[in-house]
Amino acid sequence: MKLETVLILGTGLVGTSIGLALRQRGVTVLLADRDLGAVRLAREMGAGQEWHSGEQVDLAIIAVPPDHVATELRGLQRREAARFYTDVSSVKAMPIARAVELGCDMGAYVASHPMAGREKAGPGAARADLFLGRPWALCATEATRPEAKRAVLELIELCGANPVEVSAEEHDRAVALVSHAPHVAASAVAARLSDASDVALGLAGQGVRDVTRIAGSDPGLWLGILSGNAAPVAEVLEAVSRDLTEAAAALRALAEGDRSAGPDVTRLLKRGVAGHGRIPGKHGGPAAAYGVVQVVIGDRPGQLARLFQVCDEVGVNVEDVRLEHAPGLPLGLAEVSVQPDAVAVLQEALHERGWQVP
Template identity: 55%
Template sequence: MRTVAVVGTGLIGTSIALALRARGITPYLLDDDPEAARTAAGLGAGVAEVPRTPVDLAVLAVPPQHVATCLRRQQTRGLAHDFTDVSSVKVRPQREAAELGCDLARFVGGHPMAGRERSGPLAALPDLFHGRPWVLTPAGRAGERAVGRATELARLCGARPVVMEPAQHDRAVALVSHTPHLVASLLAGRLLDGEESQLQLAGQGLRDATRIAAGDAGLWTDILSSNAAAVVEVLTELAGELETALGALRELAEAPAARDAGGRDRLTAALARGVRGRGLIQGRAPGGLRLSGAAAGT
């Protein structure tokens, strides 16, 4: 793969372009906002212009709701021989692309599992994807060449390609990304009702728990809307567990003398479950690789 175009020069698109530049490929940068493309180019991410001939691969770094229409538009104009995207939802965009009549033999869905709470080209990093999973969800009609180029893109960016079914991917990110973001945002929103004397006591634990809530609200509305069914499943189960914890706390509040009653046991069980769940990712580097020895803090 020698030529690449990146459509959408936000955090992810510009980070991909910077990673490719470090590997000797100069991407063409396209964006509906010309200033964003020029900013990315000014960072050394590529050239803000339309290629004269089709490139090998076009990366569609646009929100989930725009993937299908962007793919249709860029295939019609002949931007590239093959296409991939980087959106964090896969079922809906691929279904919509099929409905629009896109050539899915030349398209491979993709999702690099990396990001930051900041957005825009100025937040981009050339090593954002190093060691991280890069999920590929080729449709049944995806051609071998397109799959090969999407896989090469992930590796050029320092990521670890992982092939999944679209629905499997969406269920996974609902658990490990989308629902956590929503919960962090709801928790952070409670701070708006806090008094200054309360907020000044905030420590690192609260900052860690709400860090991702600083992400772009509009983008995350699009992500959550596009993966709503999978998020509902996870959130419904979480709501049930919250209700159990709430009931236990109410029991303890109303009968504080019954410290060893069922309410205390249920609360302990909920906390212990959290300890076990946290342990499943404690020994993993960001991206899922297991750490060992000193690297895992043991």
């Protein structure tokens, strides 16, 4: 089928981003949300037009917290709002089970989940390119009709994402490991900073910013996510807790002069290196080993553009970039990741153009 009309119920970050992506592909998008202000902002951003009850569409996308998915699905199906339905919440087994309990038409519904997001929430943070190249889980069941699955696959394609077919249970175990438990762990580290001294905070570097970046997300939203996937998340956190407890015991022993405890800490650090190395790279598959060029950069408009212009002039592709700001100074350090054989080329070009390259 060809998706021509879509209803998005829930105009937060994900829902509005889907609307923006679909509008760029010529799809007619209708928007609904209990927060009329969110609908208005999403509409002003170009994500679609307000939906009026009674209008029917090809596909309804339910972009609400996991514990509300089944109720909203039942309500939309009773109004015959769409031919097919999907949701984009980050938990899958619980909404599917509740939808069955509520007597929803499971043949017309396919649970899904785009693995994309930002620390910021709400329609104002939405982006049309949020899903480009990102995995999008598709959790069809035995009851799913083939045409419903095809409709959701087309949605994923229109948004520029890559479909990953997986069972709801396997999906929930996977996201507990790669998304939900890491969020709790980041929050636990960030919580230690709430009572930190000014001296400690003044010494904070990029490492603690990296570890705690996702801890700034909406606690209410995350409570709903974690509640819907509580058991798998708890299992991961218990395993992490065991590792941390063993590391703490080894460090206590080291502090008391027992040098034999050192290998216990080293083993955890080595496992961490191995696990980090398995995270897929930007093109999927094993992460590539890039070279890094460090450049001192001024904190003023146009500096990144100038830096990228140098890369363009010498034919060096920027694989990644990160910025580390110098507290109290109008400058920072840009770390530009490039192919290893391009490091010397870029360093020389930057030196010639007056950049400070440590």
